[in-house]
Amino acid sequence: MYRQSYPNDPGMHNMATAGDSHTRVSYRRNATFCDRIGNSVMGIFIGIILICAAVGLLWWNEGRAVRTAQSLDEGLRLVVPLTSTSVSMDQNNGQLVHLSGPLQTDSILSDSTYGVAINAVKLKRHVEMFQWVETEHKREINEGSQTRTETTYSYSKEWRSNVVKSGSFDNPSGHHNPNSFAVEPRVQVAASVQVGAFYLSHGLINSITNYRKLKPAAQPSGSDIKLHDGTFYHGKDPFRPEVGDMKVSFEYAGLSAKASSHFGSADTVSIIAKQMGGQLTSYQTIAGDALEILYFGELSAKAIFDKEHASNNMMTMGLRFGGWLLMFIGFSALTSLVTTLVDWIPFIREVVSLGVCVLNMSMSISLSLTVIAIAWIRFRPVLGLTILAVSTLPFVISKFKVNADKRSH
Numbered sequence: 001m002y003r004q005s006y007p008n009d010p011g012m013h014n015m016a017t018a019g020d021s022h023t024r025v026s027y028r029r030n031a032t033f034c035d036r037i038g039n040s041v042m043g044i045f046i047g048i049i050l051i052c053a054a055v056g057l058l059w060w061n062e063g064r065a066v067r068t069a070q071s072l073d074e075g076l077r078l079v080v081p082l083t084s085t086s087v088s089m090d091q092n093n094g095q096l097v098h099l100s101g102p103l104q105t106d107s108i109l110s111d112s113t114y115g116v117a118i119n120a121v122k123l124k125r126h127v128e129m130f131q132w133v134e135t136e137h138k139r140e141i142n143e144g145s146q147t148r149t150e151t152t153y154s155y156s157k158e159w160r161s162n163v164v165k166s167g168s169f170d171n172p173s174g175h176h177n178p179n180s181f182a183v184e185p186r187v188q189v190a191a192s193v194q195v196g197a198f199y200l201s202h203g204l205i206n207s208i209t210n211y212r213k214l215k216p217a218a219q220p221s222g223s224d225i226k227l228h229d230g231t232f233y234h235g236k237d238p239f240r241p242e243v244g245d246m247k248v249s250f251e252y253a254g255l256s257a258k259a260s261s262h263f264g265s266a267d268t269v270s271i272i273a274k275q276m277g278g279q280l281t282s283y284q285t286i287a288g289d290a291l292e293i294l295y296f297g298e299l300s301a302k303a304i305f306d307k308e309h310a311s312n313n314m315m316t317m318g319l320r321f322g323g324w325l326l327m328f329i330g331f332s333a334l335t336s337l338v339t340t341l342v343d344w345i346p347f348i349r350e351v352v353s354l355g356v357c358v359l360n361m362s363m364s365i366s367l368s369l370t371v372i373a374i375a376w377i378r379f380r381p382v383l384g385l386t387i388l389a390v391s392t393l394p395f396v397i398s399k400f401k402v403n404a405d406k407r408s409h
Helices: 033-078 202-206 301-334 336-342 346-377 381-391 393-408
Strands: 015-017 021-029 096-104 109-111 116-118 120-142 146-160 186-189 198-200 212-214 226-228 231-234 246-255 268-276 279-281 293-296
Touching: 033 301, 033 336, 033 346, 109 120, 116 120, 116 246, 268 301, 293 301, 301 336, 301 346, 336 346
Parallel strands: 198 279
Antiparallel strands: 015 021, 021 146, 096 268, 109 116, 120 146, 120 186, 120 246, 212 246, 226 231, 231 246, 268 279, 268 293
C-alpha cells in the first residue's frame, strides 16, 4: 500500500548517501484519540499560564510606555541648551543639558599583529574561520499508525564567526573543524572620550556604534598574513580557502577630531545628559526613567526627544502585538480540547476549527484591549474608557447578530 502511494520513495533504509550528504530514517507511533485528549487537557493548563503571562506583559508594557513618555516630556521641559562646549559652566551642574559637537579622544587604538591603528572611540576586530557546516532537512510521511521521518544531513564549507562543533555532527568523519580560533575577536574602547570640555560617561560611550570598515593600506611586514580587499587572510590562498583558514577584518566607530584626515571628518554627536562639572552622566527623572541619550549628527533637543518618543511608540506597539499573540496562543491551547473531540469527523472538524479560531481571535483581542484600557485609565481616563468600550465591540456585535437571527426566524 505504501509503495503504491509513494513509488519513487527511496525505501526503508537506515542510511543512504548522495554526494556529501546522507539520510537517516526513524519511526514514531502516531498519537491515539486518547493521547490527543490527554494532550488537550494538558493544553488547558498551558493555555492558562500563557494567558496570565500575556496579561502581565501587556500590563507592564503600558506602565513602561507611560513612564517613558512622561520622562521624555519632563526632560524636554527641563533641558538646558549649551551655547558653547569649550567651557563647563558651574551654574549648569546637576542640570539636564543638551549639546552638540565632534567627538575627541587622545587614545590611539591599535593592533600590532596587523599593523592597524586609528584615533577613534572603538576598534573592533572581526574574525571568521572557514569550517564545515551541517544542514538538516526533515521529511515526514504518515503511514497510518506511525509516522516515518527521513532526516537528510548535508555538509558544506562556509565562513563562520563562531566555532562550529563538528563533534556534534551526525557524521563527523571527514568533517572535522578546529576547536577554537587561533585569533580571537575583540573590541577596544578609548579610555576617555570628550565633546568639547565634557567627558562622556560609559553609558554614552556604549551608544557609539556607527561602525565602518577600516581598510588597511599594507599587509604586516615579516608575516605570512595576506591582505586582500581590506581583509587579512590566514591561509595559503584567499581564493581557495581550506578548513581552518581565517579572515580578519577591522571596523571603527566614533572617529575622533584628532584622527588623520585620511579617514574623513570627525563624527559629530548630539547629547542629552546631566552635567556634573566636566562630566556628562545619567539624569534621573521624577517620572522614573534615566535620561542619557546620544545621537549622531547635529540635532536640536526637540528633535532628539521626538526620536525617543517615536522609538518608545514602536517598542510599545511591538510588545502589544507580542502580548496579543501570546494570548491568542494561550486561548488556542485552552480550547484545543473542543477541536480534538471532533477531529475524526471530516466536515464538522473544519467548521468547528474555524469557529474556535474566530472565537480565540475575538477573545484575545478583547482581553488585550481590556488590559490596555485598565492600565491607561489611571493616566488618561478618557482614552482608557474609550479603549475599554472598543474591547466590548466583538461581543456586542455578536449579541446583535444573534438577536437579528432570532427575529428573522
